[in-house]
Every structure is written in structure tokens, then in C-alpha cells.
Amino acid sequence: MTKKSVIVSTDERPEAPRRRRRKEARPAEIIAAGMQEFALRGFAxxxxxxxxxxxxxxxxxxxxxxxxxxxLFMAAVRERVGPAILEVAGFVDGFPGPTRDLLRLVIPVLHERLVQSDLHTILRIMIGEGSTFPGLTALYYRETVLRGRELLERIVARGRARGEIREGAAADLPLVIMAPAIMSAIWQMTFMHEAPIPPERFLAAHLDLITEGLLVPDAGR
Structure with missing residues (x-):
């Protein structure tokens, strides 16, 4: 009996790699869908x-x-916050110039990630539902807030060592550097329809407040 040769259509061959690519992309697709649901319905x-x-x-x-x-929620947090923290850490570790210029690099990144992305959905959940889910709040603190605090403390410590940071309550609690960005995010979520303030105005005010209030006058100019 003559053996029949099996012909594999060239149209079918790419199917396995396509499925593999689809499988590799699926976690990101699930996270994106989760973020849309969290934004619409909250965590609970x-x-x-x-x-x-x-x-x-x-x-x-x-x-x-x-x-x-x-x-799933924490994966969404890591996907959105992790790259921003790594980006800021890269600035802090390798930046050779004055603290004034470093802050002018870091603060816009914080605004872009916190205000002009869907990360404000996570912030809204933490504010509105954090007390109902304390375990989630604790995880969020360890994964994001604590790492952010450590970065801000490194920036201030660097500035102090260079004589560029004013001594005082703000320098003793570098966490307050984030306050204007959080205010901007809250404003976009709550009062934007009543009193529109463009995010770029919050960013400009934030830069002015920090660089002129936290830094020693003329430091790094």
C-alpha cells in the first residue's frame, strides 16, 4: 500500500505561535479588564x-x-505603580545634578502615573474601601506606598547632604512631597465637573511649591 503524504497547510502553521502569543498576553488583558470593572463597580x-x-x-x-x-487587584497595582517607582529610582540613583533639577524630573513622572492614568481608580478604592478591606490596604502599603516613601526619603537625604534642602518639618517628613499630586488626583475624581482645573496647572503649582518651598533659596540654580 502506498503511504499517503500528509500536507500541512502553510495557513495552519502560524496557529501555534499565535496561540502562544495570545496566552502570554492574557494576564495583561485580564488586568486591563479588571481595572475597567474596578473603575465601574469598586472593589467590593x-x-x-x-x-x-x-x-x-x-x-x-x-x-x-x-x-x-x-x-488580581494587586497585580494591577504592581503593573501600574512598579514601572513608575523603577523609573524614579533610576533618576535618583544616577542623577549627577542638583536636587532642584532632580525634582523637576521626578514630580512630572509622579503626576503622569498618578493623575493622568487609571491609577487614580486604585487610589479611589483605597480611600473609599480601604477600611473595609484592611488586608488589601496593608498589601498596597507594602507594595507601593512604602517603596515610594523610601524613594522620597532618599531624594531628601541626597539634598540635605548637598546642602540644598531646607531643614524643617517638610524635610523631616518627605512623604508630604506627594501631597499636591494626590490633591490633583482627588480633584479629577470629584470636583472636575464643578470647577475644572487642568492637571498641568496642578503640576506647575506642585513644582513651584516644592522647589521654592523645600529647597534652600538659589540652591542648584
Whole structure:
């Protein structure tokens, strides 16, 4: 009997790599769908079946990548906050110039990540639902707030060592450097329809407040 040769269509060959690419991209797709649901319903109101429906997958597929809704939320936090922290850390570690110029690099990044992205959804959940989910708040603090505090403390310590930072309460609590950015995010979430203030105005005021209030006069000019 003559053996028949099996011909594989060239149209079918790319299917496996395509499926593999799809599988590799799926966690990011689930996180994006989760963020949309969190923005719409809050943390308590979000259901994984709704996330799955929005992502176009079966609910069980989510559990291949995330243990539960909390782990999905924290993955969203890491995806959005982690790159910003790494970017700022890179500035702090390698910047040779004065603290004034360093802050003028760092603060716009903080505004871009916190105010002009969907990260404000996470901030709203922390403010509105954090007391209901203290475990989530603790994780968020360790994963993001603590790392951010450490970076701000490094910036201020660097400025103090160079004689560029005013001694006082603000220098003793570098966390307050973030306050105007948080104010901008809250404003966009709450009062923007009543009294529109463009994010760039908050950024300009933030830079002015920090560089003229925290720094020694003429330091690094």
C-alpha cells in the first residue's frame, strides 16, 4: 500500500505561535479588564465573572493566572505603580545634578502615573474601601506606598547632604512631597465637573511649591 503524504497547510502553521502569543498576553488583558470593572463597580462590587466576560474568556481561565480577586487587584497595582517607582529610582540613583533639577524630573513622572492614568481608580478604592478591606490596604502599603516613601526619603537625604534642602518639618517628613499630586488626583475624581482645573496647572503649582518651598533659596540654580 502506498503511504499517503500528509500536507500541512502553510495557513495552519502560524496557529501555534499565535496561540502562544495570545496566552502570554492574557494576564495583561485580564488586568486591563479588571481595572475597567474596578473603575465601574469598586472593589467590593467587582465580580470575577464580569471581569472574564469583559476579557472575553471563561471565568476559570482567570484562576490560571490569579488566585482570587485580591491577587488580581494587586497585580494591577504592581503593573501600574512598579514601572513608575523603577523609573524614579533610576533618576535618583544616577542623577549627577542638583536636587532642584532632580525634582523637576521626578514630580512630572509622579503626576503622569498618578493623575493622568487609571491609577487614580486604585487610589479611589483605597480611600473609599480601604477600611473595609484592611488586608488589601496593608498589601498596597507594602507594595507601593512604602517603596515610594523610601524613594522620597532618599531624594531628601541626597539634598540635605548637598546642602540644598531646607531643614524643617517638610524635610523631616518627605512623604508630604506627594501631597499636591494626590490633591490633583482627588480633584479629577470629584470636583472636575464643578470647577475644572487642568492637571498641568496642578503640576506647575506642585513644582513651584516644592522647589521654592523645600529647597534652600538659589540652591542648584
Amino acid at each position: 462590587g467587582t465580580r470575577l465573572e464580569d471581569v472574564a466576560r469583559r476579557a472575553g474568556i471563561a471565568k476559570g481561565t482567570i484562576y490560571l493566572y490569579f488566585e482570587d480577586k485580591e491577587s
